[in-house]
Amino acid sequence: MAANGNGEVAMNGNGAATARKPKGLLPSITTSDKHHDVCHDMSAPTVKAQTIDELHSLQKKKSAPTTPIKGIQGTFAALPEEERQKQQLQSISASLASLTRETGPKVVRGDPASKSQTSPRVHQQHVAEPAISASDSSLKFTHVLYNLSPAELYEQAIHYEKGSFITSTGALATLSGAKTGRAPRDKRVVKDDVTGEELWWGKGSPNIEMDEHTFMVNRERAVDYLNSLDKVFVNDQFLNWDPENRIKVRIVSARAYHSLFMHNMCIRPTPEELEDFGTPDFTIYNAGQFPCNRYTHYMTSSTSIDLNLARREMVILGTQYAGEMKKGLFSVMHYLMPKRRILSLHSGCNMGKDGDVALFFGLSGTGKTTLSTDPNRYLIGDDEHCWTETGVSNIEGGCYAKCIDLSREKEPEIWNAIKFGTVLENVVFEEHTREVDYADKSVTENTRASYPIEYIPNAKIPCVGPHPKNVILLACDAFGVLPPVSKLNLAQTMYHFISGYTALVIISH
Numbered sequence: 001m002a003a004n005g006n007g008e009v010a011m012n013g014n015g016a017a018t019a020r021k022p023k024g025l026l027p028s029i030t031t032s033d034k035h036h037d038v039c040h041d042m043s044a045p046t047v048k049a050q051t052i053d054e055l056h057s058l059q060k061k062k063s064a065p066t067t068p069i070k071g072i073q074g075t076f077a078a079l080p081e082e083e084r085q086k087q088q089l090q091s092i093s094a095s096l097a098s099l100t101r102e103t104g105p106k107v108v109r110g111d112p113a114s115k116s117q118t119s120p121r122v123h124q125q126h127v128a129e130p131a132i133s134a135s136d137s138s139l140k141f142t143h144v145l146y147n148l149s150p151a152e153l154y155e156q157a158i159h160y161e162k163g164s165f166i167t168s169t170g171a172l173a174t175l176s177g178a179k180t181g182r183a184p185r186d187k188r189v190v191k192d193d194v195t196g197e198e199l200w201w202g203k204g205s206p207n208i209e210m211d212e213h214t215f216m217v218n219r220e221r222a223v224d225y226l227n228s229l230d231k232v233f234v235n236d237q238f239l240n241w242d243p244e245n246r247i248k249v250r251i252v253s254a255r256a257y258h259s260l261f262m263h264n265m266c267i268r269p270t271p272e273e274l275e276d277f278g279t280p281d282f283t284i285y286n287a288g289q290f291p292c293n294r295y296t297h298y299m300t301s302s303t304s305i306d307l308n309l310a311r312r313e314m315v316i317l318g319t320q321y322a323g324e325m326k327k328g329l330f331s332v333m334h335y336l337m338p339k340r341r342i343l344s345l346h347s348g349c350n351m352g353k354d355g356d357v358a359l360f361f362g363l364s365g366t367g368k369t370t371l372s373t374d375p376n377r378y379l380i381g382d383d384e385h386c387w388t389e390t391g392v393s394n395i396e397g398g399c400y401a402k403c404i405d406l407s408r409e410k411e412p413e414i415w416n417a418i419k420f421g422t423v424l425e426n427v428v429f430e431e432h433t434r435e436v437d438y439a440d441k442s443v444t445e446n447t448r449a450s451y452p453i454e455y456i457p458n459a460k461i462p463c464v465g466p467h468p469k470n471v472i473l474l475a476c477d478a479f480g481v482l483p484p485v486s487k488l489n490l491a492q493t494m495y496h497f498i499s500g501y502t503a504l505v506i507i508s509h
């Protein structure tokens, strides 16, 4: 609205100013509105919604069914999609079933806090008629947040999980609780007739035994804990980039942090692959916030990470350190792959421009991630691989880098991978700017970043390569028998590999 020096200012129906100027008088303001209309600001188009709720409903486009159902067109296409979702819920309900009450929980898809959820599609899996009279747990719903996207998981974490923040570069900073590293002394494997023969037990072995019954006690504890929650996160994903030896894994967890971590670390299925996922080959029940019961046989602390190879299940109680899931699945691969005459390797792996593949073996913290992430070579993987008759394949879909003293200058690829989607565990950041101080060890020295492998620009997707040409043993043994850098011939390399020549690097634990 504009007025000349001493003229009148009037508004016309379009909101434009008009002026009349009677002589010797101060201008008076009048409005002329020949259309008896409200004033509109024509500079910005208006929204189509009539109410705020309608406006909000416009914001989110409904996800289309993951893929069109082959051969079925038009309105009938929705039915098989519904059927598929029902089967998916059935399968999740079966995963979460209590084995003593012999019935699965009432599961329903979606966030319990979501207003848009009108009449949820409920599914209850009846393995058999309940053997024991129903308890309160059979009356409640368990909401399933299935394969959420990183953005959705960020929202869940920030809304509901204390200690979750977005850093200045967009990563999700989180805390893993009391445990900031793996707990190998609390990791147990069920010893039964088969594994009793197949695994290495006793002095010197890392395998600590438990019996089947104790596993079931802990499993029930974890399942009951998860079912007592309003919602659980379920990830259906893959391990191993070799399509012939791919393993389907399901991770049931209570935290968005755990779900995003596994989203990054396992291979992410395409919508088409998810549609045909079916029954998982292996399931993790992560009830890490809930302790195990010290009165239970074999339990020596409130933490227990239990592997049952016959049932193809793993139960986590009493530790929220996400690395347990990743390394737990690696233990499973160490069991399954050699049975197929495939060598599972705790190594980083990269490939030169000429296709020359190198393996980097070493314990935690010896530099597998740092050295395999080489700007002049293609990254195949940083930690877990399989070696078959035809070549190597990465088991995972992401990397898990140490970040203590991380610098942009020394490790620019890892530095730049710490962006939206990356989980940053146990780091300290500046309260206002949210800039991470990678030198700060206040929470732990074992600070970590978990990111999808494609965050490294030189990643080779799919993560497979030909037979390795060079093998590097990162012994990290400053006081050993070999000089700091030693070139070994084939026989010497084999000898030191078999004997596990290394040093104990006390970084993580």
Ligand SMILES: Nc1ncnc2c1ncn2[C@@H]1O[C@H](COP(=O)(O)OP(=O)(O)O)[C@@H](O)[C@H]1O
Residues within 6 Å of the ligand: 362, 363, 364, 365, 366, 367, 368, 369, 370, 371, 382, 383, 400, 401, 402, 403, 404, 405, 406
């Ligand atoms: N010369 C070096 N080579 C590799 N890593 C180094 C070197 N010097 C320091 N480091 C540090 O050592 C740590 C190695 O960790 P990482 O590569 O994640 O180990 P791993 O993958 O074997 O568990 C990183 O924090 C890295 O910055």
Ligand SMILES: C=C(OP(=O)(O)O)C(=O)O
Residues within 6 Å of the ligand: 181, 182, 323, 324, 326, 327, 363, 364, 365, 383, 400, 508
């Ligand atoms: C996952 C771990 O192993 P690595 O250091 O080999 O990544 C860990 O030690 O927590």
